Amino acid sequence: VSILATAYESLTAAAKLDLKGKAVSQALEELIGRSLTFLSDSCKEKPLQSNVPGKGYFAFQPKGGPEKMSRPVNEALFDAELARKYVSRLVGANLSGFDSATRKKILYTAAMSYCGATDLLKKDDKKTPGTFFEAFVGHLVARSFNLNPTTSINVLNLDLKTQLPTDYVFDFGPGKNKIHLPIKTSTRERVVQVWAHQRVLDGVYGVNRFKGLLVCLTETNMQRKAMSVIEVCLPEQWAVYQMFISQLHRVYYFDPPSKYAALATKYPFIQVKPFADFFAEVDRLTTAAPLA
Amino acid sequence: VSILATAYESLTAAAKLDLKGKAVSQALEELIGRSLTFLSDSCKEKPLQSNVPGKGYFAFQPKGGPEKMSRPVNEALFDAELARKYVSRLVGANLSGFDSATRKKILYTAAMSYCGATDLLKKDDKKTPGTFFEAFVGHLVARSFNLNPTTSINVLNLDLKTQLPTDYVFDFGPGKNKIHLPIKTSTRERVVQVWAHQRVLDGVYGVNRFKGLLVCLTETNMQRKAMSVIEVCLPEQWAVYQMFISQLHRVYYFDPPSKYAALATKYPFIQVKPFADFFAEVDRLTTAAPLA
Numbered sequence: 001v002s003i004l005a006t007a008y009e010s011l012t013a014a015a016k017l018d019l020k021g022k023a024v025s026q027a028l029e030e031l032i033g034r035s036l037t038f039l040s041d042s043c044k045e046k047p048l049q050s051n052v053p054g055k056g057y058f059a060f061q062p063k064g065g066p067e068k069m070s071r072p073v074n075e076a077l078f079d080a081e082l083a084r085k086y087v088s089r090l091v092g093a094n095l096s097g098f099d100s101a102t103r104k105k106i107l108y109t110a111a112m113s114y115c116g117a118t119d120l121l122k123k124d125d126k127k128t129p130g131t132f133f134e135a136f137v138g139h140l141v142a143r144s145f146n147l148n149p150t151t152s153i154n155v156l157n158l159d160l161k162t163q164l165p166t167d168y169v170f171d172f173g174p175g176k177n178k179i180h181l182p183i184k185t186s187t188r189e190r191v192v193q194v195w196a197h198q199r200v201l202d203g204v205y206g207v208n209r210f211k212g213l214l215v216c217l218t219e220t221n222m223q224r225k226a227m228s229v230i231e232v233c234l235p236e237q238w239a240v241y242q243m244f245i246s247q248l249h250r251v252y253y254f255d256p257p258s259k260y261a262a263l264a265t266k267y268p269f270i271q272v273k274p275f276a277d278f279f280a281e282v283d284r285l286t287t288a289a290p291l292a
Numbered sequence: 293v294s295i296l297a298t299a300y301e302s303l304t305a306a307a308k309l310d311l312k313g314k315a316v317s318q319a320l321e322e323l324i325g326r327s328l329t330f331l332s333d334s335c336k337e338k339p340l341q342s343n344v345p346g347k348g349y350f351a352f353q354p355k356g357g358p359e360k361m362s363r364p365v366n367e368a369l370f371d372a373e374l375a376r377k378y379v380s381r382l383v384g385a386n387l388s389g390f391d392s393a394t395r396k397k398i399l400y401t402a403a404m405s406y407c408g409a410t411d412l413l414k415k416d417d418k419k420t421p422g423t424f425f426e427a428f429v430g431h432l433v434a435r436s437f438n439l440n441p442t443t444s445i446n447v448l449n450l451d452l453k454t455q456l457p458t459d460y461v462f463d464f465g466p467g468k469n470k471i472h473l474p475i476k477t478s479t480r481e482r483v484v485q486v487w488a489h490q491r492v493l494d495g496v497y498g499v500n501r502f503k504g505l506l507v508c509l510t511e512t513n514m515q516r517k518a519m520s521v522i523e524v525c526l527p528e529q530w531a532v533y534q535m536f537i538s539q540l541h542r543v544y545y546f547d548p549p550s551k552y553a554a555l556a557t558k559y560p561f562i563q564v565k566p567f568a569d570f571f572a573e574v575d576r577l578t579t580a581a582p583l584a
Contacts, residue, residue: 155532160559162528193481196488196537203536236454240447244495245488245537267452 002121003038004114007031008128015135019149019168020142025091028110028136032087035113036080043120048072049228054258057220057229060116070119072220072229073112074255083109093143095279103276108254111136111217115185134183137215137275138168141181144282145170149181155204166197169210177288180210185217188232191241198246208291211249215275218255233259242268250285252278294413295330296406299323300420307427311441311460312434317383320402320428324379327405328372335412340364341520346550349512349521352408362411364512364521365404366547375401385435387571395568400546403428403509407477426475429507429567430460433473436574437462441473447496458489461502469580472502477509480524483533490538500583503541507567510547525551534560542577544570 011027018024043060046069050056060070083106089095090110095103115129122128142148149168155161170179180201182194191214198212219231238260242248247268251260252275263270278285299322306315337350338361352362375398381387382402387395407421414420434440441460447453462471472493474486483506490504511523530552534540539560543552544567555562570577 157535160531160535162532164529164532190482190485192485192488196484196491196533199488199491200532200536204532237456239452240454240456240492240496241488243449243452244492 002118004031004034004117004121007034008114008132011135012131015139019135019138020146024135024139025088025143028091028139029087031132032091032110032113033084035117036084036109038117038121039113040080043070045073046227048222049226051228051230052220052257055229055255059222060120062120068120069222069224070116072222073116074108074218074220077105077108077255078112079105079109080113082106083113091139093140093279095276100274100276103279104254104274107276111254115217130185133185133217137183138181141168141179141213141215141278142170144279145172145179145286147172149179153201153204157204164200164204166201169201172286175288177286178205178210179285180212181215182212183215186219186232187216191238192245195241195245195248198248202246211285212246213278213285214248214251215278216251216253218253219257219260220255231257231259233257235259235263238263238270239268242270250278294410296323296326296409296413299326300406300424303427304423307431311427311430312438316427316431317380317435320383320431321379323424324383324402324405325376327409328376328401330409330413331405332372335362337365338519340514341518343520343522344512344549347521347547351514352412354412360412361514362408364514365408366400366510366512369397369400369547370404371397371401372405374398375405383431385432385571387568392566392568395571396546396566399568403546407509422477425477425509429475430473433460433505433507433570434462436571437464437471437578439464441471445493445496449496456492456496458493461493464578467580469578470497470502471577472504473507474504475507478511478524479508483530484537487533487537487540490540494538503577504538505570505577506540506543507570508543508545510545511549511552512547523549523551525549527551527555530555530562531560534562542570 007030011031014023014027039060042063044063045058046061048057048059056075057072058075059072062068086106090106111133114132118125118129147170149170152163152165153169155164167182180198194214201210219233221230221232251272254275256272256274260272264272303319303323306319331352334355335352336355338353340349340351342348348367349364350367351364354360378398382398403425406424410417410421439462441462444455444457445461447456459474472490486506493502511525513522513524543564546567548564548566552564556564
């Protein structure tokens with residue numbers, strides 16, 4: 001059993017009961033703190049060759065031996081000392097006192113902490129980093145909205161009545177927006193699902209009823225032989241999905257790839273932003289408004 | 293290296309060059325034959341508990357020891373002797389002389405041959421059975437249409453020009469249908485991708501221009517502890533996708549789950565059928581016609 005297993009179990013149990021609650025804040029603080037301690041005390045940083053313009057990366061390795069390697073970590077965004085110092089404010093979604101650059105670092109470091117540690121502590125575990133990241137983002141968003149999400153919606157349509165499972169959805173009630181919040185550590189070819197689920201919500205409830213906010217960690221990919229890092233991006237496919245399937249309202253990244261960020265400036269104008277910016281537009285996201 | 297590796301490499305290489313060609317027929321015959329020989333000579337059949345009404349299952353195990361187990365095999369559809377006898381007619385897509393029941397057995401046994409053998413010969417290999425199944429189905433369909441598919445389409449839209457990667461698409465030219473052919477050994481939650489890609493084709497080229505034919509092997513799932521088999525089906529979600537994302541023209545199964553087959557008889561009328569039926573309606577599928 002990994003040294004993080006107990007804190008991870010507390011997190012997932014608490015997240016099911018009350019995602020925005022204090023118990024989730026505490027479990028996250030514990031899990032992020034333990035992960036950062038493991039990475040600082042028991043690991044070293046191995047520099048990687050970056051094939052991403054303007055970004056540098058390293059991977060964590062256990063101090064004992066060089067066999068294992070974590071996913072790539074953006075060296076400009078990972079700051080364990082900073083994250084450890086402010087982790088209790090972070091898990092309370094209380095980031096308003098920080099400038100944008102500091103906010104990005106705290107968020108990125110906390111998100112990477114359990115993911116990087118798990119890469120070294122467990123073999124081929126893709127599931128728990130995804131579950132951690134979903135609970136972490138879901139908690140920060142739910143606290144910011146002061147509202148818990150649901151994970152299914154009713155489809156009522158003449159003689160059809162179905163309960164459709166969804167990603168997190170937030171319903172603020174009459175006169176407000178509703179939010180559809182898919183969360184993924186990275187997207188790859190599975191991302192079309194997000195536009196498809198948004199399309200179902202548009203079809204069942206009407207266009208511009210649910211705002212789709214996709215939250216992603218990063219799109220890095222490590223090429224093991226060359227020990228080099230690339231970002232895997234398909235911006236032209238995203239543009240086609242946004243044109244012909246449905247319209248996502250925001251795509252937030254903890255480490256935005258520049259090829260996706262560029263989509264915000266030309267048709268069909270997919271609004272890709274740093275997740276740090278979410279906290280500055282919470283009110284705007286929940287206020288119902290006509291399609292601009 | 294597995295005893296099937298050389299034949300598998302021949303298949304994938306030939307499929308890239310000419311999917312409907314003789315070289316693919318030969319590679320499939322070789323690979324299916326070798327797989328059936330391995331299963332007959334080196335394996336035993338372990339009965340499984342079926343929790344699927346009307347269907348019985350077994351799993352292959354190596355004669356040496358009981359550690360490994362193949363995916364579940366439908367005992368009523370697997371007939372190695374029959375498949376071996378008619379494999380050369382099968383890979384030529386020349387199945388017109390057989391009744392429907394025989395056709396189903398030959399198709400199912402051939403599709404399961406490499407998948408079942410690989411479950412025992414390799415560890416956690418999900419990729420090569422999927423690639424084999426795609427080449428096998430693609431070859432039979434391409435031979436039946438006497439036309440090779442492409443795997444990308446041009447999106448031309450005012451100032452946008454993009455090459456979009458797709459599943460197999462067949463273009464019969466003016467006055468005929470075009471076919472969109474996604475192929476999956478099983479669907480699970482990823483299936484929404486199929487409706488989403490169909491939606492893109494509808495949006496780019498117009499509704500009822502591309503007919504979507506989804507081909508699947510089975511939806512069985514083995515519960516290891518109880519050694520029992522279930523079919524994982526989400527028919528209400530499929531109905532919602534068919535209503536709100538796009539309309540698939542056919543869903544073919546080598547072993548149709550009854551919960552999906554039932555979708556054909558009530559709104560929104562998803563036409564789920566045995567893949568054996570495809571060969572009887574080739575002409576109808578390629579003839580352009582108004583939405584009924």
